[in-house]
Amino acid sequence: MLKAYTAGLLLTTISELGDKTFFIAVILAMRHTRRWVFGGVVLALAAMTVLSVLIGQAVSFLPKHYLDFGEIALFVGFGLKLLYDASQMSSQPDEEEVKSAAIAVEESKFSRWLSQSAQWGILAEAFLLTFLAEWGDRTQITTIALAAANNPLGVTVGAIQGHSICAAIAVIGGRLIAGKISERTVTAIGGGLFLLFGIVAALEVA
Template identity: 65%
Template sequence: MLTAFTAGLLLITVSELGDKTFFIAAILAMRHSRRLVLIGVTAALAAMTIISVVAGQAVSFLPKLYIHYAEIVLFIGFGIKLLYDANRMSALSCDAEVVGEAKEAVEQAEKQLPKKKTPLSIIAEAFVLTFMAEWGDRTQFATIALAASNNPFGVTVGAILGHFICAVIAVSCGRMISGRISERQLTLIGGCLFIVFGVLAAMEGS
C-alpha cells in the first residue's frame, strides 16, 4: 500500500503544479473566500480521484497481461509527450496559454452567476470549474492506470493528498508564485516521472 500511496502522491503533486486547475484555484481565490474556494476545489479533485480509482478497479478485471502493457504504454507515452511539450516551451515563468485558459473559464462562469454570491455558490463554482478542467486530464488516466495495478486505497489517499497540497499552494500563494513557476521545468520533471513509472511497470512484469 505504501508504494501505491507514494506513486499517487508523487505523480499527482508534480503533474498538477502549474496545471489549469492550479490556476483556476488561484484566480478564484483572488476573487472569493480562500476557505470556500479550497473546499470546492478539494471536493472536486477528491471526487475525480475516487471516480478514477473505481474505473481503475473495473479495468483490473481485464486480463493482467493487457493491463500490464497498457500501463507501460500509457506512462511512457505520456512521459514522451510531456518531454516533447517541454522542449517547445520557453524557459521563462509559467505557460501564458494555460493561465489564459484558466482565466477564460473563470470569466465565463462568473458571467453566468449572480453578482451577489453565497458561500454555497462559491463552493459550487469552484467544484464545477475544477471538475470540468480535470476531466480527461492526463492525471485522471494516470490515476486509473495506477489503481488498476496497485492498492486502490493507497492510490486514493496518495492522489487526494497530492491534489490537496497543490490546491493549498494555489489558494494560499498562487498569485505570488504564478509568475515564478517554470512550466517547462515542471513539465520536464513530470515527463521524466511518467517514464520512470513506465519503466518500473515494465521491470515488475519481467
Template identity: 60%
Template sequence: MLEAFTAGLLLITVSELGDKTFFIAMILAMRHPFKLVFPAVTAALAVMTVLSVCLGQLLKFFPPEYTHYTVIGLFLVFGIKLLYDASKMPNTPNITAIKEAELAVEECEEKAIHKKGKSWSILLESFVLTFLAEWGDRTQITTIGLAASQNALGVTTGAILGHAICAFIAVVGGRLVAGKISEKLVTAIGGVLFLVFAVVSIATGQNA
C-alpha cells in the same frame, strides 16, 4: 501500498502544479474567501480521484497481462511526449493555462452574477469549475492507469494528498508562485517521473 501511494502523490503533484486546474483555484481565491474556495476545490479533485480509481479498478476485469502492459505503454507515451513538449517550450510561466483559467472563471461568474457573494454559490462554482477542468485531463488518465495496476487505496490517498497540496499552494500563494513556475521545467519533471514509473512497473511485472 507504499509504492502506489508514492506514485499517486508524486505524479499528481507534479502534473497539477501550474496546470489549468491550479490556476482556476488561484483565480477563485483572489476573488473569494479561502474557507470556501479551498474545501470546494479539494472536494472536486477528491471526487474525481475516487471516480478515476473506480474506473481503474474496472480494468482489472481484463486479463492482467493486458492491463499491465497497457499501463506501461501509457506511462511511456506520456513520459516521452512530455519530454518532447518540454524541449519545445520556452523557460517561462504557463501563460496559456492562466488565460484559459481566467476565461473559464469569467464565463462562469457572468452566468451566476445574480448569485454573487452567496457562500453556496461560491462553493458550487469552485467545485464545478475544478471538476470540469479536471475531467479528461492527463492526471485523470494517470490515476486510472495507476489504479488499474497498483493498490487502489494507496493510489487514492496519494493522489488526493497531491491534489490537496497543489490546491493549497494555489489558493494561498498562487499569485506569487504563478510568475515563477516554469512550464518547461514542470513538464520535463513530469516526463521523467512517468518514465521512472514505467520502468518500475516493468520491473514489478518481471518479479511477480
C-alpha cells in the same frame, strides 16, 4: 500499497502544479474567501479521483498482462511526450494555462450566479469549475491506469493528498508564484517521473 500511494502522490502533484485547475484556484482565491475556494477545489478533485479509481477498478477485470502492458505503455508514452514537449517550450512562465483558466471563470454564467450566494455559492463555484476542468485531464487518465494495476486505496489517498497540496499552494501562495512557474521545468520533471514509474512497472513484470 506504498508504491500505489507514492505514484499517486508524486504524479498528481507534479501534473497538477501549474495546470488549468491550479490557475482556476488562484483566480478564485483572489476574488473570494480562500477557505471556501480551497474546500470546493479539493472536494472536486477528490470526487474526480474517486470516480477515476472506480473506473480503474472496473478496467482491472481485464487480463493482468494486458493491464501491465497498458500501464507501462501509458507511463513511458506520457514520459517521452512530456520530455519532448519540455524541449520545445520556452523557459518563461506559461501563459496559456492562465488564459484558459481565466476564460473558464469569466465565461461561466452559472458559476457567477452561484458565487453571489455567499459561502456555499463560492464552494459550489469552485467545485464546478474545477471538476469540469479536470474531466479528461492527463491526471485523470493516470489515476485510472494506476488504480487498474495497483492498490486502489493507496492510489486514492496519494492522489487526493497530491491534489490537496497543489490546491493549498494555489489558494495560499498562488498569486505570488503563478507568474514564476516554468512550464518547461514542471513538464520535464513530470516526464521524468512518468518514465521512472514506467521502468519500475516494467521491472516488476519482468
